[in-house]
Amino acid sequence: MTTAPITSPYGHGTYFAALDGFRGLLAVVVAIYHTIWLSHINSSAFLNNGAIIIDVFFAxxxxxxxxxxxxxxxxxxxxxxFLVKRFARLYPLHLFMLAVFLGFALLRLWAHQAGIASHEAGEVLPFQAGDR
Known part of the structure; x- marks a missing residue:
């Protein structure tokens, strides 16, 4: 098994297949680290030090x-x-997520004003069967 650089499948530059796969694995760990789920995975000591994994991912x-x-x-x-291509690749996702965030923020505001939310702005109470 070799870890030497090979020609990129994209037709340019050097391609490190093993490092590219490891970078994908790091990206998944970074995504899990940024979630707020209460689970066994998120409470592990490995993910408690996730800031270091983010640094390794960026490196x-x-x-x-x-x-x-x-x-x-x-x-x-x-x-x-290069900058125009990079901008065109990333900015549509940025705009989409901005729209999702704004929609969620407006939904939270509406829920608070409609009385569905608790006393803290933005917190939505779960629906109870006898609440009508």
Whole structure:
């Protein structure tokens, strides 16, 4: 089994398949760390130190992006092209999540004003069968 860099399946740069898979695993752990579920997984000592895992994820992501783009970002035009592509890839998701967040915030505000929420703004009480 080799861990040497190979040619990227995307046609450019160097591709580290093992590190890319490890980065995906780290991304899943980071996502679990950011949830607020009360479960056995989230209360483990491993995830209690999740801030370190986030740092490792960013280090791996930076290394992999550097190896893919180091020779390609040589002048102002290539940097501009990279930034436009990156922005076009990430900003639609940002706008979608902003819309989801605003919708959720408006729903919480409505629930508070309608009397469904508790005394703290935004907290929604569970529906009870005899509450009508």
């Amino acid at each position: 791996f992501s930076g290394f992999l992006m550097f190896t893919l783009y180091a020779g390609k970002l040589t002048d102002g035009a290539s940097i501009k092209r």
